[in-house]
Structure formats: C-alpha cells, structure tokens
Amino acid sequence: MQPATPPVASGAEKQPTPPAPEASKPDAAPPPPTAPVAKPPSVTVIDAFDAKGILGRDVRSPASENMGRIADVIVDRAGQVRGAVIDFGGFLGVGSRKIVVDWGALHFWNVADKTASITLDLTREQVRAAPEYKDDAPIVVLGASGTLTPLRFPPLTMQER
16 A cells, blocks of 8 residues: 555645744844953052051050950941951950941051051040940941941942842
C-alpha cells in the first residue's frame, strides 16, 4: 500500500512565507548594551609622616586625663565624618561604655606618632554624663560645647533606597 498524499488546493501550491526580518519581530530581544569604558581610578599619595590610622588611639582631655580610645568613626549618608565613638571608662574593657563625640571636638596633634594621643575638648564629667552609644539606636553626639545633639538625617529618597 502506498501512503496517501495530501490533496492539492485548487490547483495551486501554497508558497511558504519568507521569515520577517529580526528587527521587526515583536518578541526579539534588544541588542545588549555596550559596557561603559572604565575611567582610570584617581590616585592620592599621602606621606606616611602626614597620616596614620586613628582607631584604637588614646583620647585625652585638655587636662591630660585618660578619656578612653577611639573605637569607631560615624559617617553620614553623604560620606561626611560626623563623630567618633569613644570606648570610655572601665579597665581592660570591663565596665566601659561607648559614647559618641562630635568630630570637631577632637584635635589630632601628631598622628604620625602612634604613641601620641588625640585631645578631646570635653571634661571627664561631661563625657561621663553622655548617653551610651548602642548599635541600631538613635545616635546622640556630645558636642564640643558639652551639649547633647541628636544626629538626624533627612528621609531617604527613592533613589537612595
């Protein structure tokens, strides 16, 4: 037995339709974006004599009283340094607490000398009265005049989230 052949419609064979060009297809993906050309990074050279890290450095009052050590630096959303977290009081980390002082209340005399301390324009009594710094809580910054100021930021915009 021979296989059946399909009937031909009205004497004319149906011609295949040529494929549509790629650009006119509605489901065609757009061409991939070209990668931006990377700019070379900027370079700043700081002489070792002119700068050193400050974390862990001793902080002293103008009367040379031990005020603690710098534990962290507070930076706002714009990248501006706003304050320093000082680990104040206690002995070998026992009984100490962290407070935040205004960046402007600190004086860096000889940062290249790791044994040199940083001076804080506040007394021990002013620092002792400051509220404790806690992660994920509002930050209260002790100012150079001894006043307490809450650190507030404007609400985030949709682009910053």
